[in-house]
Amino acid sequence: SAVISQKPSRDICQRGTSLTIQCQVDSQVTMMFWYRQQPGQSLTLIATANQGSEATYESGFVIDKFPISRPNLTFSTLTVSNMSPEDSSIYLCSVAGGKETQYFGPGTRLLVL
């Protein structure tokens, strides 16, 4: 399984600002994903980060709010733009493993005041 790290692990931000979350994998992977986990709830897929092309966003998520970069096969970033308290969540990156399994990073805990 891949080893995935995320930075920052947590942050407290002011509304109206933006935060960029980094995801680093210890091996080259084709598919990387970003999820959001709101307090006390399940995970919701934000987008699939595609290397060399634009990310593919799920319904309810847009590029202007959650721009994603994927410059190579081991790294991706997710930016949460113009934050509001409703953006307070855990943001998780994951990579596709064998079969359809995914492996997750530790998450970034974001609190927006």
Add this chain to the structure above:
Amino acid sequence: GESVGLHLPTLSVQEGDNSIINCAYSNSASDYFIWYKQESGKGPQFIIDIRSNMDKRQGQRVTVLLNKTVKHLSLQIAATQPGDSAVYFCADPISGYALNFGKGTSLLVTP
């Protein structure tokens, strides 16, 4: 704090007892299911998976049962230990490798 608006069902079991965590799915076309464990402050961790051509699959202290007739999945944990305390999610593929997660169940193991 993060507990505001907590919606997860909770299962409380005594240490040493067996735990059964249930999950209902809606997509009858789903052919692959995964159970994840998420400990406090961590990302989800893969536990066990099962394909739709199987009814049962066993791992170390865990068993997953699949009932396709009623679209129900369960995770059984034998001899539950304090380290099993976590939130458990079932998931199935949306498209390609992206996953759709169930609501989750919080398992609390008491001594």
